[in-house]
Amino acid sequence: MTSNAISPCQQFPWNDTAPSHVDVAIVGGGFSGLVALVHLCRALPSGKFAVIECHPRRAPGVAYGGCDQEHLLNVPAGRMGPIADDMGSFHRWLDARMPGKFRADSFAPRALFGVYLTDFVLDEVARSGAHVSFVRGAVIDVRDAHSQVELTVVTSGDASHQGAHHQTIVAQCAVIAPGVPASPAPWAHIQRDVPSVALISDPWESGSLHGIDPDADILVLGSGLTAIDIVEGLRRAGHRGTIRMLSRNGRLPLPHADHGEPPLSMTKEQFTGSPAKVLSALRAAARQRMAGGLGWQGVIDAVRPHIPAIWKSWTASERRRFIRRARALWEIHRHRVPVQVLADITAQRQAGTLHIERGELLAVNSTASGNVAASVRGSDGVTHVHVVARVINCIGPAMDIRHTIDPLLGAMQRSGIATTDELGLGIRSDDDCRLMNANGVPHQRVVIAGALRRGDLWESTAVPDLRVHAARAAATLLAQLAGQQTKGRN
Ligand SMILES: Cc1cc2nc3c(=O)[nH]c(=O)nc-3n(C[C@H](O)[C@H](O)[C@H](O)COP(=O)(O)OP(=O)(O)OC[C@H]3O[C@@H](n4cnc5c(N)ncnc54)[C@H](O)[C@@H]3O)c2cc1C
Structure with a gap:
């Protein structure tokens, strides 16, 4: 038990009989x-x-x-x-x-x-x-x-x-x-003879991360909030091996602003028009806030209540364009992590125990030693093979x-x-x-x-x-x- 633990006082009384x-x-x-x-x-x-x-x-x-x-x-x-x-x-x-x-x-x-x-x-x-x-x-x-x-x-x-x-x-x-x-496991059609224990489809499933050799290398698919959570959880459980995070954009979520910054209030009218116009208004507002010595994060928080209205004002093709071109960038600004978590991730990268790569998983095969050979095409177009004990799906929701x-x-x-x-x-x-x-x-x-x-x-x-x-x-x-x-x- 850690100092953060409080035992649950109550449990839901789940049972197998449905009322008629x-x-x-x-x-x-x-x-x-x-x-x-x-x-x-x-x-x-x-x-x-x-x-x-x-x-x-x-x-x-x-x-x-x-x-x-x-x-x-x-x-x-x-x-x-x-x-x-x-x-x-x-x-x-x-x-x-x-x-x-x-x-x-x-x-x-x-x-x-x-x-x-x-x-x-x-x-x-x-x-x-x-x-x-x-x-x-x-x-x-x-x-x-x-x-x-x-x-x-x-x-x-x-x-x-x-x-x-x-x-x-x-x-x-x-x-x-x-x-x-959840997104279907990305290896569904590209894995050959890999023991199921080595491919973790749902890292939140109880016990799914048990039994991993603490010195083994691991490949984590995704570099968002779930991937960070899983890396942090593995480290707390004593994992010492090298961890690679692989995602199409190779970007980590950005940090929350410092405690105590004054909130910003913005109106819906400040964000009208196409996705490009809204994003450019956001950038301008962020620059202005940063010029005043405050974090850009306040602008994202200020636009949040207006997002449903902005989204509804876009046509289907504008929404599609936003998702294709700007979603990845939006997600890392919108879904942020506490500063202390990001500091820990940065320390692991500096120590060489965590690598974050941009690329695509091409294939996963079993090796003679019972490990997994994961073929990854990097952003440079070159294919690398990483031999790891586990591949963990942290891609998030479908x-x-x-x-x-x-x-x-x-x-x-x-x-x-x-x-x-x-x-x-x-x-x-x-x-x-x-x-x-x-x-x-x-x-x-x-x-x-x-x-x-x-x-x-x-x-x-x-x-x-x-x-x-x-x-x-x-x-x-x-x-x-x-x-x-x-x-x-x-
Ligand atoms: C790892 C993680 C961390 C997060 N952290 C935060 C946070 O810090 N703050 C925050 O505000 N939000 C956070 N979120 C977002 C979070 O999803 C929401 O806060 C909220 O918990 C979502 O609740 P929900 O009930 O809508 O969906 P869920 O939590 O997904 O609950 C849906 C439930 O429905 C059940 N279910 C699905 N299909 C069926 C079916 N056919 N029959 C019966 N049951 C079914 C599922 O098992 C599940 O328990 C986080 C999400 C994740 C995944």
Whole structure:
């Protein structure tokens, strides 16, 4: 146990039996699904709800349930509160347990946020008196059924649903909050006879990084936040071998600004026009701020509330152009790391134990010694072979879900209940989070929350945005349920 550890007070009571009827079924027990649940419980204490989660972890979602005790949040503690008008709640909770240890602008460990979120949600559920079932299972279909919604849930069995048990939940309404599926492992078609233990598709899977020789060389695919987290986690676990990060752009996320810089306020009107115009306005504002001795980061934070409006103002081809030409640059400015984390990464590079390369993985083959020979074409066009003990997929979420192998997202697209945006970034929804079908007709009973809204909003990743979407999704369903009750009485 490290000094950052706080034992969880409570655990979600996951079980394998799905209720047959509920008012609202929530698909996904991550931050978005659980915060929607809290709003539903507060407003409808007589309600009957089910949260269905296919991968229960010790805390909600990959971000807070897959990390070690030292992985840090990338949003300051004082802004991580799950309810928009009480952003400071997490920091108050921290301060009550570890007085003075974290300031509101500190980057606290993600595991602590996981403990807090679990306690917060379970306390809210208990206080409300609502009836909530926490079901361990995968929802593989959501469809309309006689003015209600029917969900097929697969419980127990293995990941490919062999020997699994299918159950049906009939709900008045549903919240779809499954996050975005991970990118498929990039070696699917280029690996030959490599033992599966050497290719780690999901580094957040419990135990996936165990059993690695501490002196072995490792290849990490990706150089973003996940890649940094994994390198830092391996080092904390005592890994001494050389680590190579490989990505198409070879760029690391940039650091957060110094503590205590004054925030900047900018209007939407300062960012109008094509992606090129918006980016040039951002650069100009950043130069001006830096000329005043402050960090450019304030400009990115100031534009953030306007991103959905900017994104909506662009045509599909402008969005495509932004993604093709500017996304990589945007990501490293927008998704930043605490300064101390970057300092540690820099120290490893200087010591020669960490290399960051620009290039493309061409093939992975097994070697006689049981290692992996990874062929990489570098930015100079030359192919190098790295012999490593493990290749770890840290590429992050899929950027196009049109051809996803995710059973639920695939089924919903095939049945036509849901459709993606033109770029396949997410599932289409209206401003009230209602699922939209291919004809643009919003569903009255099914809403969506979480990163799957990124096709409509782009900025739909972190707590400050997701808590607003979860509240909106819940409010939409509460209005629908209230309307139904009124109709029933008349
Ligand atoms: C490593 C990492 C670090 C991050 N750090 C931060 C941070 O510091 N601050 C911040 O604000 N944000 C951070 N984020 C962003 C983070 O994703 C959001 O804050 C938030 O946790 C997303 O919650 P979600 O519920 O929308 O999605 P998820 O957390 O992905 O939760 C969705 C859940 O749905 C489940 N699910 C999926 N499909 C099904 C199905 N068919 N049936 C049943 N269950 C299903 C999944 O198992 C998952 O548990 C981080 C993300 C990652 C990956």
